[in-house]
Amino acid sequence: MKAYMVFDVGGTYIKYSVMNEGAEKLASGKVPTPQDDLEIFLEDIHNIVNEFENAFDLRGIAISSPGAVNTKTGFIGGASAIPYIHGVCMTDLIRQRTGLPVTIENDANCAALAEGWIGAAKDTDYYICIVIGTGIGGSIVMNHSILRGANLHGGEFGYMIMNDASRSSGKKDLQSTWSLTASTRALVTELEAKKSLPMGTLTGEEVFHLAESKDVAAQESIRQFYKKLAIGIYNLQYSLDPEKILIGGGISKRKEVTEGINAELSLLKDDTSTLTIEVEACQFDNDANLIGALFHFLKVHEPSIIS
Structure with a gap:
């Protein structure tokens, strides 16, 4: 079964789920968001992916993030409660760590996309x-x-x-x-x-x-x-x-x-x-950002699934 690693990056926690193509959660959890260290952040993402990659056929990583996300370049502009995510190409950094394709979208936009997909x-x-x-x-x-x-x-x-x-x-x-x-x-x-x-x-x-x-x-x-x-x-x-x-x-x-x-x-x-x-x-609450992040990934990499 195809599966996708989905992250919702917040100021306090990084929530994550393994989801199938219908946004059903197969596994989930959360870890505290590192407050001032990009390296620890990337290592946390890598470790979570490693935890699930043997149990699931992971096809990619979808991320919901605060800030002015440029979905084409992977850079996050503006400001947020997580200063170290700004000014770096987050998609490239995570792709290099995990070897998986990565998409990123603004958290509010993810919530909106979730409502339009299945909400x-x-x-x-x-x-x-x-x-x-x-x-x-x-x-x-x-x-x-x-x-x-x-x-x-x-x-x-x-x-x-x-x-x-x-x-x-x-x-x-x-x-x-x-x-x-x-x-x-x-x-x-x-x-x-x-x-x-x-x-x-x-x-x-x-x-x-x-x-x-x-x-x-x-x-x-x-x-x-x-x-x-x-x-x-x-x-x-x-x-x-x-x-x-x-x-x-x-x-x-x-x-x-x-x-x-x-x-x-x-x-x-x-x-x-x-x-x-x-x-x-809105229909969704806590899972909205995860669902919308997955939709964004599928639209970019596997559009036939959601068409």
């Missing part, structure tokens, strides 16, 4: 994924391909300016961006300020628990959170006009989040803005 956007030609977390990111997908943009910034929705950006000392007010006004972190920060709590006191989950216990300030912060998200989503629908909009990130698993955003979106419909705009939650 919530299956059989959808044109969709966007919005990932809501400490910031807001995402991907634009057309015909199972990521729209990357001239500067590899396609899908960086969080940089949209959502209100009047005042200028101080010649710099734009970053509090005006979507990431810093409508992310989960923004929700938490707003409620901490309302309650005069030290920064870092609350989590997103705790904000929702407070709202469920009838905390008026938490309920109002969540209502504003939905409204700010809806405004950005409205803008994306009218600028990109996708067939489907998916939301991801840990908070998307709460049914009330999707319902709350859709309720706010319905209020934006009027005589001029006649589109019915709705969002759906």
Whole structure:
């Protein structure tokens, strides 16, 4: 049976799975991500591959990674919590260690590709994924391909300016961006300020628990959170006009989040803005990056499998 070694490289752990061509996990595990040593990172990858290469017919290695991944060159631009992965050809380094073909793709893009392959956007030609977390990111997908943009910034929705950006000392007010006004972190920060709590006191989950216990300030912060998200989503629908909009990130698993955003979106419909705009939650959670990384590998090396 054909099998593929798939890695999801995160700031804390490197998750891995041996998968078949249908994204079924045959084996899996995780190891701590080395914090400051490329050599240890490469050796960990090599050791994991060695562990499974005798038991499985490994055909290649698929990697999900943070950063501005150039899928053609194997270099990772931008910045991430793993500084040593930037500025080197990661695909060449891993190929030299393992002797196997290697592909690499950005983690958010992997999550989006997973949804289009066998998830919530299956059989959808044109969709966007919005990932809501400490910031807001995402991907634009057309015909199972990521729209990357001239500067590899396609899908960086969080940089949209959502209100009047005042200028101080010649710099734009970053509090005006979507990431810093409508992310989960923004929700938490707003409620901490309302309650005069030290920064870092609350989590997103705790904000929702407070709202469920009838905390008026938490309920109002969540209502504003939905409204700010809806405004950005409205803008994306009218600028990109996708067939489907998916939301991801840990908070998307709460049914009330999707319902709350859709309720706010319905209020934006009027005589001029006649589109019915709705969002759906992503299907996959922890395995999304692994599944999407495998899809990317198959598309590059064995396209007949997914056609």
